[in-house]
Amino acid sequence: DAKTTQPTSMDCAEGRAANLPCNHSTISGNEYVYWYRQIHSQGPQYIIHGLKNNETNEMASLIITEDRKSSTLILPHATLRDTAVYYCIVRAPYNAGNMLTFGGGTRLMVKP
């Protein structure tokens, strides 16, 4: 699976949009981009995934560049409860073990 690069930490004001970038310049054509987050003392939680088109659900939007080498997770109206570590993961459909390979993630701090 392709490696991802994310900023170590970011701050966001409550009520504003949080834009979390992810670089995956070595992504292959069949690899999906997944986003999970982990709130302190909890297990990771799935947010959204996509292949090449932009995606939106009740939690967030995922914008993938046309060349698929980077993506941005958007939390449209961040709340204090969105403070968490956000992981961008690139994964092929059928990798060995169906594993998720987590990097260090981005620690998002939402401030009042």
Next chain:
Amino acid sequence: DTGVSQDPRHKITKRGQNVTFRCDPISEHNRLYWYRQTLGQGPEFLTYFQNEAQLEKSRLLSDRFSAERPKGSFSTLEIQRTEQGDSAMYLCASSSGGVSYNEQFFGPGTRLTVL
């Protein structure tokens, strides 16, 4: 609450003791995963079951680590002769199978402290 439960939530043990953790996945999920997470790091994949078959175990950290899923429902992860370096959060996840995409639902984890 994701529907995945883990027991115990916390375990303190002395070096050299054996420990066993249990994971109960979402009932209709046939895939079950174990991960380990050390402080400040992302989760690290350990092993994976589809039903009762352990299809990937090459990432288990040493032969002191073993996992079972005897009836394709709950799973146990055992660590024998624990070492201080085994102190970590052990996470279980489950997912449904069949298609290429399968969201993994994680439990709350078992935090192990080896003294």
